[in-house]
Structure formats: structure tokens, C-alpha cells
Amino acid sequence: MVRISPTSETMDAVTLKVEGVLVAAWVLVLKDVCVGHLEQRQRVELDFEDVSFIDREATAAVRQLIARGVAIRHATPLVRHLLTGHEVA
Numbered sequence: 017m018v019r020i021s022p023t024s025e026t027m028d029a030v031t032l033k034v035e036g037v038l039v040a041a042w043v044l045v046l047k048d049v050c051v052g053h054l055e056q057r058q059r060v061e062l063d064f065e066d067v068s069f070i071d072r073e074a075t076a077a078v079r080q081l082i083a084r085g086v087a088i089r090h091a092t093p094l095v096r097h098l099l100t101g102h103e104v105a
Contacts, residue, residue, distance in 0.1 A: 018042040018067075020049055029059040031089075035066040038074040046074075050081050065090035070098055 018036040025031070030053050038046065046062075053060045060081075070078065075098050082088065088099065 018046070020046060023063065025058075027058075029061065031061045031063055033063045033066070036068070038067055038070040038078075040071060040073040043074050043077045047077055047081065050084075050086055054084060054086070059085065059087070061087045061089055063089050064092070064095055067091065067095055070095055075099060 018034060018038050021033050021035075023031045023033045032049065032053075034046065036042075050060050050062070062078075062081075078086075078088065078099060082099070091099065
């Protein structure tokens with residue numbers, strides 16, 4: 017299960033706190049929330065501090081969101097590694 021909640025929002029930007037395990041069943045929810053804000057021309061930042069794991073489908077979806085300009089903040093080393101495929105110090 018995952019929880020997605022706004023922690024700050026302005027006319028130009030929104031920060032969404034994502035908590036839990038991001039797996040296939042929740043990918044569409046995350047994408048829909050992000051795309052909704054992007055369509056309103058808001059910058060989107062996802063706070064992944066409390067995301068403990070993402071599966072393959074979620075990794076692909078988050079990479080697509082990053083390509084659209086979504087920023088990821090505070091990801092754990094494991095999640096950063098899964099998203100980038102590189103070792104993270």
C-alpha cells in the first residue's frame with residue numbers, strides 16, 4: 017500500500033509525500049496524481065523519504081515521470097539505485 021499526500025502547493029509547484037511500498041497496483045494512482053498537476057503546469061516534486069521499495073513497474077513509471085520533469089527528493093539509497101541503476105554513495 018502507498019499513501020500520496022500533498023505537503024506543499026503553490027500555483028507553480030506541488031510537493032507530494034509518498035509513503036509505503038510502491039508496486040504495480042499503485043503505479044496508476046501515482047501517475048494520475050502527477051500528470052494532473054503537470055497538466056496544470058505545476059512543477060511536481062515527490063518526497064520519497066518514506067518509500068521503502070519500488071517494483072519493476074513502478075521503477076519504469078517513475079523514470080517516465082522524471083523524464084517529464086518530476087523531481088524525486090529524499091529517496092533511500094535502495095530506491096535511488098533502483099531508479100538510476102547506479103551505486104549511490
